[in-house]
Amino acid sequence: GESVGLHLPTLSVQEGDNSIINCAYSNSASDYFIWYKQESGKGPQFIIDIRSNMDKRQGQRVTVLLNKTVKHLSLQIAATQPGDSAVYFCAEKVEGQGGSEKLVFGKGTKLTVNP
Amino acid sequence: EADIYQTPRYLVIGTGKKITLECSQTMGHDKMYWYQQDPGMELHLIHYSYGVNSTEKGDLSSESTVSRIRTEHFPLTLESARPSHTSQYLCASSEWAGPLNEKLFFGSGTQLSVL
Numbered sequence: 001g002e003s004v005g006l007h008l009p010t011l012s013v014q015e016g017d018n019s020i021i022n023c024a025y026s027n028s029a030s031d032y033f034i035w036y037k038q039e040s041g042k043g044p045q046f047i048i049d050i051r052s053n054m055d056k057r058q059g060q061r062v063t064v065l066l067n068k069t070v071k072h073l074s075l076q077i078a079a080t081q082p083g084d085s086a087v088y089f090c091a092e093k094v095e096g097q098g099g100s101e102k103l104v105f106g107k108g109t110k111l112t113v114n115p
Numbered sequence: 116e117a118d119i120y121q122t123p124r125y126l127v128i129g130t131g132k133k134i135t136l137e138c139s140q141t142m143g144h145d146k147m148y149w150y151q152q153d154p155g156m157e158l159h160l161i162h163y164s165y166g167v168n169s170t171e172k173g174d175l176s177s178e179s180t181v182s183r184i185r186t187e188h189f190p191l192t193l194e195s196a197r198p199s200h201t202s203q204y205l206c207a208s209s210e211w212a213g214p215l216n217e218k219l220f221f222g223s224g225t226q227l228s229v230l
Contacts (some may be wrong), residue, residue, distance in 0.1 A: 032217070043205050043221030044158070087155060093217065102173070103219065105150075105158040 012112045019077040021109045023090035028071060032093040034103065035064060035075045039086045047075070047088075077111075085113045118142055121206050121222035128196055129230050136191040136225045138206030147189040148219065150205040151175055158205065164189060196229045203227070 013019050025033070031052040036044035048059045050066050050073075057064050063076040073090050087110045091103040119140040128134055140147065145166040150158040150173075160173030164183040178200070179193050189208075193200060203226050207219040 034218070036219075041223070043207070043223050044219075045221070046218045049218065089157065101217075102160055102163065103217070104160075104174075107157045108155060110155065 009107065010110045010112070012114060013080050015080060015082060015113055015115050017080055019075075019080045019084070019111060019113075021075045021077075021088050021111065023073040023075075023106050025071050025073060025090075025092045025106075027092060027094050027104075028068070030092045030094055033064070033066065033073050034091045034093075035062075035073075036089045036091060036105075037084075037086045038089065038108070044089060080111075080113050082113045082115060085111055087111070119206060119208055119220050119222045121204075121225050123225060124223065125226045125228075127228045127230065130195075130197055132196050132229075134193050134196055134227070136193075136204055136206075136227070138189045138191070138222060139187050140189075140208040140220070141187060142208060142210065142220070143186065144208035144210045144220075145186065146209045146217075147183065148207040148209075149173075149179075149181060149189070149191050150207065151177070152203045152205055152224075154203070162191065196227075198229045201227060201229050 034049040035047040037047050038044040048064050050057045050064045055066050061078045065074045087108045089108045090106045122137045147164045149162040151161050152158045159175040161175045161177040162181040164170050170181050179191050181191050203224045205224045206222045209217050209219045
């Protein structure tokens with residue numbers, strides 16, 4: 001079946017350090033992945049996405065790495081700041097019933113940045 | 116910034132009541148979604164729509180219904196609320212830009228408590 005999960009439910013880092021948040025997926029046919037950030041009391045916010053024909057994509061202070069061999073996705077945040085404290089979700093695009101497509105979200109990792 | 120709005124922000128009601136959660140977006144997006152999320156947990160898709168007069172059920176069994184009479188409006192209705200419906204409900208929309216490019220914009224959510 002399809003599932004998207006994260007290795008660690010919580011991650012605590014010092015301000016200024018780099019953060020790495022991991023995600024494992026099970027559907028080898030998935031071709032599109034997204035990372036979302038959810039701050040307390042808010043809806044998820046898009047961070048960065050990556051297609052399966054890529055293994056790395058960089059944004060502003062964030063990098064997503066995709067390893068299709070082991071079905072692993074990671075989000076790297078450089079120079080982590082207190083404002084990065086949030087729950088991070090990876091999402092995988094899968095084919096649903098009748099050929100429809102949908103996003104399947106993982107369980108989330110709560111990132112805490114200590115000053 | 117995304118222009119997607121949900122009301123009410125918080126709702127406390129008694130068992131058996133009929134409720135409608137409102138969701139509106141001003142971006143002209145064709146696709147809209149409803150997700151259910153328990154605190155700190157992953158998002159579960161309960162309903163989605165490809166456009167006007169299109170509604171589909173998601174993965175999570177839900178006793179709710181949706182309608183899509185106008186592009187900008189996607190309300191969710193519970194005919195008879197129960198304590199098991201207590202959760203956060205998140206509405207999202209996206210602009211179709213190809214199968215490998217689907218960025219969802221989320222509202223701030225409605226936190227529902229059924230007593």
